[in-house]
Amino acid sequence: MQKISKYLISKRVIILAVIGGLMYVGISRYHISLWYILILGIATGVVFGKVFCRWMCPMGFIMEIILGRNSNSKFAAMYQYHKMGCPIAWISGYLNKWSIFKIKLNLDTCKNCGLCDKQCYLSTLDPVKYSLFEEKKLNPGDAYSCSKCLKCVEVCPNGSLRYKI
Numbered sequence: 001m002q003k004i005s006k007y008l009i010s011k012r013v014i015i016l017a018v019i020g021g022l023m024y025v026g027i028s029r030y031h032i033s034l035w036y037i038l039i040l041g042i043a044t045g046v047v048f049g050k051v052f053c054r055w056m057c058p059m060g061f062i063m064e065i066i067l068g069r070n071s072n073s074k075f076a077a078m079y080q081y082h083k084m085g086c087p088i089a090w091i092s093g094y095l096n097k098w099s100i101f102k103i104k105l106n107l108d109t110c111k112n113c114g115l116c117d118k119q120c121y122l123s124t125l126d127p128v129k130y131s132l133f134e135e136k137k138l139n140p141g142d143a144y145s146c147s148k149c150l151k152c153v154e155v156c157p158n159g160s161l162r163y164k165i
Contacts, residue, residue, distance in 0.1 A: 002159055009154040012055060013064065020058035038088060045092030049099035052088050054147040059086070093144040103141030103153065103163050105133060110160040116152035132161060 008015070026032040041052045053060045116132040117123040122140035123130045131137035132152050140146050153161045 002162070005150075005163065006154055009150045012149065013061075016055055016057075016061045016064070019056045020061040023056065024058040038091075041088030042091050042095075045088075045095035046099060048101045049096045049141075049148050050089070050092040050144075050146060051148045052092050053086075054149045057086075057088070060147075093146075096144060096146055097142050100165055101163055102165075103132070103139070103146075103148075103150070103161060105139075106160045106162070109158055111158065113157065115155045115157065116161055119151040119155045121149070122146055 023037065027034070027037065040056075044052050044056070054064075110133050112133055114133065117127070117130075117134075120130070120132060120140050122143055122145055123132065129138055130140040130143065132140060141148070141152075148163070150163055153163050
């Protein structure tokens with residue numbers, strides 16, 4: 001199961017391009033109501049958290065291409081601002097704390113290497129406030145701004161971080 005999830009995470013941008021492209025075609029060519037997209041975004045927010053932006057959104061794909069996929073780039077903070085006008089980002093971001101799936105850390109196997117924090121764009125933007133492995137800091141996976149790119153899970157060398165129920 002862990003190999004499957006790491007494989008899917010490594011193909012996230014391709015998945016985003018396909019789903020985002022299909023969504024764009026559905027909206028522009030077949031005139032699917034934006035209300036249906038909003039309902040889809042809310043439903044995915046309840047189950048998975050704020051995955052819509054990084055896994056499904058056509059605009060999210062465009063922003064990743066423009067700003068780059070490197071979470072440590074100087075444009076990483078700009079990724080947050082394109083979502084300011086999106087009601088799906090607002091609602092699913094709010095639902096991050098209560099979603100069924102969460103990014104969880106197994107403290108018994110964590111070696112405190114910090115690779116997860118280096119990949120997490122929230123931890124790199126505000127290292128004083130957020131950390132995936134430091135106990136006294138907030139978990140960025142529960143934060144409003146976390147879009148569940150799951151790079152932190154992908155880079156964990158011993159599988160201490162998982163995205164699960």
